[in-house]
Amino acid sequence: MKQAIVLAAGEGQRLRPFTVTRPKAMLSIADKPILRYVIESLAANGIRNIVIVIGYRKEQVLDYMGSGEQFGVELTYVTQEAQLGTAHALSQAEDVAEDEFLVISGDNLIEADTISDFVQIKPEALLVKRVNNPVRYGVVNTRDDAVTDIVEKPKEASGNLVNTGIYAFTREVFRFTQSILDIPDVLNDMITGGHTIKFLETAGTWLDVVYPWDILNLNGAVLQGMEASSGGVIEAGVTLKGQVSIGEDTVIRSGSYISGPVVIGSGCDIGPGVSIMPATSIGDNVIISSFTEVKNSVIDDDVSIGTGSILHDSVVGKGCVIKGRFTACSGQSEVRINDEIPSVNVGAMLGEDCTVESSVVAQPGVIVGNYSQIQAMKMISGRIPDRSLVY
Amino acid sequence: MCGIIGYVGERKAQPVLLTGLGKLEYRGYDSCGIAVAAGDGGLEIRKDIGRVKALADSLSSLDGSIGIGHTRWATHGEPSQINAHPQADCAGKIAVVHNGTINNYQRLRNSLTAEGHTLVSETDTEAIPHLIEKYYEGDLLNAVEKALADIDGSYTMIALMSGERKLVAARKESPLIIGLGDGENYIASDIPAILDYTSRVIYLEDDDIAVVTADSVSIRNNGDDISREEHKITWSVEDAQKGGYEHFMLKEIHEQPKVIRETLAECMSTVESTADLAAHGKDVPENVLILASGTSFHAGLIGKYIIEELVKTPVRVEYAHEYNYYGRALAGNKAIVITQSGETTDAFKAIKRLQESGCEVVTITNVVGSTASRLANQTVYTRAGPEISVAATKTHLAQIIALYWLALPYSRMDIRKLDELIMELRQLPVKVQQVLDNQQDILEQALKLAEYDNAFFIGRGINYPVALEGALKLKEVSYVHAEGYAAGELKHGPFALLGTHTPVVAVVARDDTYDAVLTNIKEIKARKSPLLALVEEGNEEINALADSVIYVPKVDPLFSPVVNTVVLQLIAYYIARQRGCPIDFPRNLAKTVTVE
Numbered sequence: 001m002k003q004a005i006v007l008a009a010g011e012g013q014r015l016r017p018f019t020v021t022r023p024k025a026m027l028s029i030a031d032k033p034i035l036r037y038v039i040e041s042l043a044a045n046g047i048r049n050i051v052i053v054i055g056y057r058k059e060q061v062l063d064y065m066g067s068g069e070q071f072g073v074e075l076t077y078v079t080q081e082a083q084l085g086t087a088h089a090l091s092q093a094e095d096v097a098e099d100e101f102l103v104i105s106g107d108n109l110i111e112a113d114t115i116s117d118f119v120q121i122k123p124e125a126l127l128v129k130r131v132n133n134p135v136r137y138g139v140v141n142t143r144d145d146a147v148t149d150i151v152e153k154p155k156e157a158s159g160n161l162v163n164t165g166i167y168a169f170t171r172e173v174f175r176f177t178q179s180i181l182d183i184p185d186v187l188n189d190m191i192t193g194g195h196t197i198k199f200l201e202t203a204g205t206w207l208d209v210v211y212p213w214d215i216l217n218l219n220g221a222v223l224q225g226m227e228a229s230s231g232g233v234i235e236a237g238v239t240l241k242g243q244v245s246i247g248e249d250t251v252i253r254s255g256s257y258i259s260g261p262v263v264i265g266s267g268c269d270i271g272p273g274v275s276i277m278p279a280t281s282i283g284d285n286v287i288i289s290s291f292t293e294v295k296n297s298v299i300d301d302d303v304s305i306g307t308g309s310i311l312h313d314s315v316v317g318k319g320c321v322i323k324g325r326f327t328a329c330s331g332q333s334e335v336r337i338n339d340e341i342p343s344v345n346v347g348a349m350l351g352e353d354c355t356v357e358s359s360v361v362a363q364p365g366v367i368v369g370n371y372s373q374i375q376a377m378k379m380i381s382g383r384i385p386d387r388s389l390v391y
Numbered sequence: 392m393c394g395i396i397g398y399v400g401e402r403k404a405q406p407v408l409l410t411g412l413g414k415l416e417y418r419g420y421d422s423c424g425i426a427v428a429a430g431d432g433g434l435e436i437r438k439d440i441g442r443v444k445a446l447a448d449s450l451s452s453l454d455g456s457i458g459i460g461h462t463r464w465a466t467h468g469e470p471s472q473i474n475a476h477p478q479a480d481c482a483g484k485i486a487v488v489h490n491g492t493i494n495n496y497q498r499l500r501n502s503l504t505a506e507g508h509t510l511v512s513e514t515d516t517e518a519i520p521h522l523i524e525k526y527y528e529g530d531l532l533n534a535v536e537k538a539l540a541d542i543d544g545s546y547t548m549i550a551l552m553s554g555e556r557k558l559v560a561a562r563k564e565s566p567l568i569i570g571l572g573d574g575e576n577y578i579a580s581d582i583p584a585i586l587d588y589t590s591r592v593i594y595l596e597d598d599d600i601a602v603v604t605a606d607s608v609s610i611r612n613n614g615d616d617i618s619r620e621e622h623k624i625t626w627s628v629e630d631a632q633k634g635g636y637e638h639f640m641l642k643e644i645h646e647q648p649k650v651i652r653e654t655l656a657e658c659m660s661t662v663e664s665t666a667d668l669a670a671h672g673k674d675v676p677e678n679v680l681i682l683a684s685g686t687s688f689h690a691g692l693i694g695k696y697i698i699e700e701l702v703k704t705p706v707r708v709e710y711a712h713e714y715n716y717y718g719r720a721l722a723g724n725k726a727i728v729i730t731q732s733g734e735t736t737d738a739f740k741a742i743k744r745l746q747e748s749g750c751e752v753v754t755i756t757n758v759v760g761s762t763a764s765r766l767a768n769q770t771v772y773t774r775a776g777p778e779i780s781v782a783a784t785k786t787h788l789a790q791i792i793a794l795y796w797l798a799l800p801y802s803r804m805d806i807r808k809l810d811e812l813i814m815e816l817r818q819l820p821v822k823v824q825q826v827l828d829n830q831q832d833i834l835e836q837a838l839k840l841a842e843y844d845n846a847f848f849i850g851r852g853i854n855y856p857v858a859l860e861g862a863l864k865l866k867e868v869s870y871v872h873a874e875g876y877a878a879g880e881l882k883h884g885p886f887a888l889l890g891t892h893t894p895v896v897a898v899v900a901r902d903d904t905y906d907a908v909l910t911n912i913k914e915i916k917a918r919k920s921p922l923l924a925l926v927e928e929g930n931e932e933i934n935a936l937a938d939s940v941i942y943v944p945k946v947d948p949l950f951s952p953v954v955n956t957v958v959l960q961l962i963a964y965y966i967a968r969q970r971g972c973p974i975d976f977p978r979n980l981a982k983t984v985t986v987e
Contacts (some may be wrong), residue, residue, distance in 0.1 A: 002620075021824070021825075021828050023677075026470055046596075048594070054635075057828075058635075059645055059827065059830075061635075062635040062636060062645070063634075063645050063646065065634070065635075066635075067633035067634045069566060069635075072564070072566075075634075075635070077635040183671055202791075248656070249656040249657075249659060249660050265658035266656060267652060267653075267655060267659065269659075284652055285652045285655060285656070285817055285820065287814070287817065301652070301821075302652070302817060302820050302821045303819065304814050304817065318824070319818050319820070319821025319824075320822050320823070321814060351851075353818075353821050353822075353825070353944075
């Protein structure tokens with residue numbers, strides 16, 4: 001396989017507020033968007049001709065990935081104007097597709113190993129993975145070495161092999177994408193029409209983000225494998241333990257204690273006396289003031305966190321300004337997302353460009369919408385819409 | 392990032408190399424050079440600082456139908472004639488162009504010197520031709536393979552040797568392609584460089600070493616002979632370079648959040664770090680002179696408001712090209728010269744003249760090691776990267792950011808206010824991103840203005856220069872006649888031009904100019920001009936006055952030029968696109984003005 005078509009046009013509604021300004025594929029995990037992990041995995045397997053299907057907030061993809069040269073690949077972009085389904089997305093790439101190609105989702109996190117065998121396979125084929133809770137996914141039924149059908153989110157699963165959304169196709173597939181919107185339906189139709197769809201099982205990493213707190217799970221998983229590196233200035237009296245990566249032009253001030261795995265971007269100003277615990281990712285141009293503790297959290301670019309704050313198991317969007325004595329401790333909580341109310345152990349989740357004045361206490365599981373303002377001394381909880389003023 | 396190219400065939404190599412390098416300038420353009428093997432076998436190497444066109448203009452015609460070339464963008468260290476590529480061996484018989492970094496360069500240099508080689512430049516690249524020279528025993532490929540085995544690092548390169556009718560190319564990390572012609576072949580960093588000549592290419596992979604002659608290409612990888620598939624290029628030249636955008640201008644507008652972040656990081660490491668800023672007020676200069684031209688001049692005018700507001704010291708802003716004709720006793724003790732390219736001739740003259748009168752000159756430029764930076768006492772680099780669109784966008788915004796940072800250490804402000812400002816400054820990438828996220832709305836409002844052949848832009852206070860820049864951008868890219876005015880100046884004459892056929896774009900800031908601008912808007916509406924207002928989000932009052940409104944994110948009035956400028960850039964872009972203009976390369980304009 002020489003070419004891959006990456007589907008990165010989707011929004012990921014259940015991930016709001018984090019997907020209001022960017023597609024799901026551009027969610028930042030350990031200081032890199034999910035899409036970049038996919039592209040790097042393809043490159044590591046020798047696939048350098050990559051087509052990305054973009055749509056929702058497409059400029060975010062263009063601005064980050066550019067021509068692809070930085071990642072050692074050649075990128076071509078095609079646009080899916082309306083996000084009608086995965087097969088519809090794939091059909092947008094018909095003009096640039098070669099005879100054989102890989103199709104892969106840009107918003108599932110994979111590693112190079114996950115697809116290293118699959119890239120050698122002859123189409124048509126499907127990559128499957130064995131999971132514990134198959135009912136969340138498309139369950140793949142098989143006979144001998146071929147797929148018999150795919151059942152989306154069944155009430156009762158007939159097996160625990162699920163569809164990873166990674167396929168090997170020939171141009172034949174475009175005969176089906178004219179009329180069918182989703183790829184699993186395309187496969188079922190192809191099987192009915194006499195095509196043999198092979199399958200291959202992977203034991204490699206394949207992670208999906210569905211809810212905002214899944215960002216923390218993925219972040220933790222990726223940080224496990226990271227390597228230490230250091231740019232920037234580390235003042236005397238700083239303790240660095242485990243795998244800690246620090247970007248260019250970042251200053252870590254005296255008395256700070258950083259316990260890896262932790263990744264910190266470039267141009268940050270951390271400390272003095274800040275404690276950063278595993279597994280935390282911090283973006284570029286972030287300020288964390290004295291005596292603050294951050295643990296198992298994801299802090300995006302341009303954030304400022306005031307003195308004496310506690311952030312555990314939390315996600316903070318781009319450009320938030322959090323004044324001193326902010327408290328976001330973790331706890332069991334039930335969070336309503338659409339009609340689902342899962343129970344999770346999580347701290348606070350703040351959308352981008354929020355202003356949080358001094359001494360605000362966040363209840364576990366609070367989700368604050370983008371561009372919101374929280375006045376001093378407030379207790380916040382539940383789900384706060386975009387552009388809210390809490391006073 | 393650098394761009395490299397090679398040619399072997401029937402034609403004269405020089406024009407092929409120079410045209411190709413021009414197409415690779417998006418990869419950088421602070422210095423460039425070519426090497427051609429002349430008919431009698433000797434190598435001719437011509438290189439210099441500056442852009443490809445300048446080199447091309449200065450060269451006499453070289454004989455020879457085999458050669459290599461290079462264009463460079465330094466991120467560290469200064470570009471100079473001697474450091475430019477191609478680099479050669481002791482005998483001047485082997486020349487190499489290189490895109491990459493050699494990690495064990497110092498060790499190689501030491502051992503080569505010990506073995507009697509003379510290395511003259513500061514580049515890591517120079518080690519390669521000397522290593523090839525050391526290993527050469529009659530077979531160039533063999534020598535290159537041995538040389539590369541000694542190197543730890545990234546080395547996409549092309550080697551040329553006098554007397555040999557072949558080029559040896561290698562790829563490690565940076566891209567390299569071979570273009571297949573008829574009785575001629577090409578090598579380049581990217582496809583646009585060769586697309587005028589051929590659309591058949593081979594992509595080299597890491598560790599490939601290729602021997603390219605006029606009628607053959609052979610490739611080896613780790614000692615094995617291999618073949619690589621030939622691809623037919625069907626897309627047009629600019630697609631890849633523009634990273635999915637229709638024009639460089641829009642791509643560069645979208646790069647601005649990142650550019651602000653990088654420029655802030657640069658300022659913090661070279662000017663003053665955040666923590667140190669608030670800690671002191673530096674000795675304030677008695678007065679400051681700012682010199683610039685074009686878009687940089689508008690940044691300078693914004694700089695005047697910034698410095699007078701923060702530092703409370705008087706600032707004069709002058710065109711560099713006019714200042715040179717002023718009387719003698721005008722310089723103060725501190726001057727800031729703003730030049731995007733660092734190669735504006737007027738600026739050099741002014742810098743020298745200022746220094747002669749004892750003035751300390753700080754230059755703000757985007758090109759590391761440019762002439763202006765070498766002349767000035769201190770340089771602040773805007774880290775905007777190469778800007779291809781002739782109309783400046785990202786470099787302008789980066790200049791404004793650098794001016795904020797330059798002024799802050801001298802601030803006479805209350806420490807609480809200063810803290811807030813520093814915090815807001817660091818948040819600007821997000822605010823600019825919000826303007827970009829709002830592009831659909833800006834597009835719709837801009838299209839309402841696209842049919843008019845005239846437009847006025849007005850602003851007051853710190854947003855007056857923003858109006859000037861908005862008008863300049865529109866003129867440059869859409870050929871619409873546009874004028875920028877201080878809002879209060881409009882009724883001193885230009886009012887005679889208002890009417891239903893002349894739209895006005897008003898930049899309304901929520902500062903002490905607000906009421907006055909609102910009054911101006913009412914006066915304009917009485918003359919029936921279509922009116923588009925830029926105003927901070929949440930403002931409802933303006934709806935009753937303006938025909939259309941674009942909301943911008945809320946920022947401190949001191950930073951309002953940053954968000955407003957981006958809106959006006961997008962307006963100019965969309966109008967130009969609607970009118971079918973050649974946005975990236977407007978008629979009659981050049982990126983850098985190198986004549987007086």
